[in-house]
Amino acid sequence: QKEVEQNSGPLSVPEGAIASLNCTYSDRGSQSFFWYRQYSGKSPELIMFIYSNGDKEDGRFTAQLNKASQYVSLLIRDSQPSDSATYLCAVTQMDSSYKLIFGSGTRLLVRP
Amino acid sequence: DAGVIQSPRHEVTEMGQEVTLRCKPISGHDYLFWYRQTMMRGLELLIYFNNNVPIDDSGMPEDRFSAKMPNASFSTLKIQPSEPRDSAVYFCASRGDGNSYNEQFFGPGTRLTVL
Numbered sequence: 001q002k003e004v005e006q007n008s009g010p011l012s013v014p015e016g017a018i019a020s021l022n023c024t025y026s027d028r029g030s031q032s033f034f035w036y037r038q039y040s041g042k043s044p045e046l047i048m049f050i051y052s053n054g055d056k057e058d059g060r061f062t063a064q065l066n067k068a069s070q071y072v073s074l075l076i077r078d079s080q081p082s083d084s085a086t087y088l089c090a091v092t093q094m095d096s097s098y099k100l101i102f103g104s105g106t107r108l109l110v111r112p
Numbered sequence: 113d114a115g116v117i118q119s120p121r122h123e124v125t126e127m128g129q130e131v132t133l134r135c136k137p138i139s140g141h142d143y144l145f146w147y148r149q150t151m152m153r154g155l156e157l158l159i160y161f162n163n164n165v166p167i168d169d170s171g172m173p174e175d176r177f178s179a180k181m182p183n184a185s186f187s188t189l190k191i192q193p194s195e196p197r198d199s200a201v202y203f204c205a206s207r208g209d210g211n212s213y214n215e216q217f218f219g220p221g222t223r224l225t226v227l
Contacts, residue, residue, distance in 0.1 A: 032214055043203055043218035044155070088155065092214065098143060098207070099168065100216065104154040 006103035019076040023089030033072045034090040079110045116219030124225045130192040133222045137206030147203040194226045
């Protein structure tokens, strides 16, 4: 079992819709959760992080965390074609807050 | 700040050759990470350093891989001898200890092709 699981997609949504990206993790001791965006041929860039259960909003992005269910999600409102990218979920391990374990990523396509 | 700098950006070599990848972290950052990304395995942490000292190298795949950080502004990842299965994009990332939310800043990556 992979430590961080994501649906590889592609997830296709029309422009203006809400895109919902999901991630589950296996380490119950994980404390920090991150969403990175990676455009094709580029390096990952951090777009959201969350530590506490509940929702965290930043502009069009909302991260949701449920530690009991070991589940973290990313919602993108008013999706734009420029949001088309691969979204990587990353989780810290209980024994090290510096090591990030990445999921394999979900490819998002926003159709104009 | 120029961000994390990696060189070369592309490397094509033949099986058996030695490959050296280079990284300059963001000035003032005291954590440096080496990752490898492939379609099959995704983004994997190979090794990370704190204050130039290797802390965890459990992700280094084999003895053919080695990494050094001789000073705070330079790190190398060496593969000797290289094999076709080493073909991947290698990313270097850095993080500052004053960063309250553990953000790692990634370099542009080195695309390695071993023929």
